Amino acid sequence: MNDTGSRLTKLLGIGALAAWGAMMLWGLVISGPEVFQRDSVRLLYIHVPSVFAAYTGFGITLVGSVIYLRNKSRFWDIAAHAGAEIGTLFMALVLITGALWGRPTWGVYWQWDPRMTSTAVLFVTYLGYLALRNLDLPREVRSRRAAVVGIVSFLNVIIVRYSVQWWRSLHQETTFGLDTQLDDSMLFSWFLGTVAMMLTFGWLLVHRFRLGWLESQVEEQQLSDALAERRADAGISALSASKAEAL
Amino acid sequence: MLATEFVIPLLDWSFEIPGRYWGYVVPGYVIAIVSILAYGRFILQRSKSLASKVPVENRRYFSDRPD
Numbered sequence: 197m198n199d200t201g202s203r204l205t206k207l208l209g210i211g212a213l214a215a216w217g218a219m220m221l222w223g224l225v226i227s228g229p230e231v232f233q234r235d236s237v238r239l240l241y242i243h244v245p246s247v248f249a250a251y252t253g254f255g256i257t258l259v260g261s262v263i264y265l266r267n268k269s270r271f272w273d274i275a276a277h278a279g280a281e282i283g284t285l286f287m288a289l290v291l292i293t294g295a296l297w298g299r300p301t302w303g304v305y306w307q308w309d310p311r312m313t314s315t316a317v318l319f320v321t322y323l324g325y326l327a328l329r330n331l332d333l334p335r336e337v338r339s340r341r342a343a344v345v346g347i348v349s350f351l352n353v354i355i356v357r358y359s360v361q362w363w364r365s366l367h368q369e370t371t372f373g374l375d376t377q378l379d380d381s382m383l384f385s386w387f388l389g390t391v392a393m394m395l396t397f398g399w400l401l402v403h404r405f406r407l408g409w410l411e412s413q414v415e416e417q418q419l420s421d422a423l424a425e426r427r428a429d430a431g432i433s434a435l436s437a438s439k440a441e442a443l
Numbered sequence: 444m445l446a447t448e449f450v451i452p453l454l455d456w457s458f459e460i461p462g463r464y465w466g467y468v469v470p471g472y473v474i475a476i477v478s479i480l481a482y483g484r485f486i487l488q489r490s491k492s493l494a495s496k497v498p499v500e501n502r503r504y505f506s507d508r509p510d
Contacts, residue, residue: 199494200487202506220472239471246475271504285482289475296467299454396479403486406505410493413501 200406208399215392222388227381236300241385243293245393246286252397253283254322254353261346264339273339274408276346277329282400284322286393291319302366310359311367318352325349335415 223241230237260276263269294312295305306312325345331338360367378386454466 200490200505216476224468224472235468238468242472242475282482285478289478292474293471296454296471300467305451400479400483400486403483403490406502407486407490407493409502409504410490410497413497414493417496 200403200410202402205399205402208395208402212392212395212399215388215395219385219388219392222381223385227379227385230382233301236297237382238385239293239297241389242393243290243297244386245390246289246293248390249393249397250283250286250290251353252394253279253281253286253401254318254350255279256401257283257325257346258350261343264343265347268336270412273343274405274412276343278401278404278408280322280325280329280346282397282404284319284326285400286397287315287319287322291315307366309366310363311356311365314352314356314359318349318356321349321352335412 219241223238227238229235256279257276260272260274260279263272264276294315298307299305325342328342328345329338333341359365454470
């Protein structure tokens with residue numbers, strides 16, 4: 197087993213692999229093409245679940261940031277960072293699979309319409325959050341600033357979510373919901389895609405959180421080593437000065 | 444440059460194959476799988492390099508049992 201692995205990650209990993217296999221079987225082989233979108237509909241079985249995974253990651257960042265600002269919990273600080281990093285990965289997949297779906301469906305890879313523009317801004321915002329996390333600052337300062345950015349950035353998730361209702365958009369309104377009317381095999385493929393993405397998300401989150409914990413421990417160790425070294429140097433200097441005075 | 448000169452024309456060409464619309468679908472799945480695997484590998488590699496620096500007793504939340 198690897199350094200951040202456990203029984204939980206093993207179960208999540210095996211579940212994710214099985215769900216990916218089943219989703220690809222249904223999504224690429226068993227379910228048929230859609231009347232208008234033809235085979236490009238198959239991209240939606242990973243595009244929409246990637247949105248769910250990205251929003252879940254950003255939601256964890258929001259919750260973690262709020263809790264961190266209240267009680268300075270290191271657990272939630274690391275969870276917020278992990279959620280943002282994995283959310284950004286899935287948001288990149290949303291943009292890529294969306295562009296690939298857009299070309300055969302709309303005739304263009306990209307259009308500066310409200311949904312796509314706000315999604316691109318959301319992606320860049322969380323890249324900024326991750327850049328802030330890598331600044332060479334004291335941990336408390338860095339975590340506090342990141343928590344503020346993590347809370348403010350989530351507002352854009354709401355804008356992205358409702359952009360297709362608030363403004364005239366090339367992007368269609370919400371397709372998947374409780375009242376969705378889809379062919380059973382398509383709906384099942386999408387369901388399998390959602391399970392696969394969320395299990396993958398869970399597997400990555402646990403590993404990334406534990407990596408974050410290791411990073412914080414190493415950082416703390418380096419800080420205490422540097423302090424000890426400085427104290428030792430200061431002690432030696434003080435000793436030399438007192439000897440010089442005595443002479 | 445690579446995207447405009449090579450990748451997009453290739454995708455467009457594969458889309459034009461009669462009766463097949465897989466030119467965009469398969470790259471989408473490949474990109475998703477490769478990205479996730481690459482990121483997962485990055486996490487595991489980095490944790491491997493850091494784990495030796497952190498004593499086992501300082502690894503909270505590494506067990507599935509509550510601490």
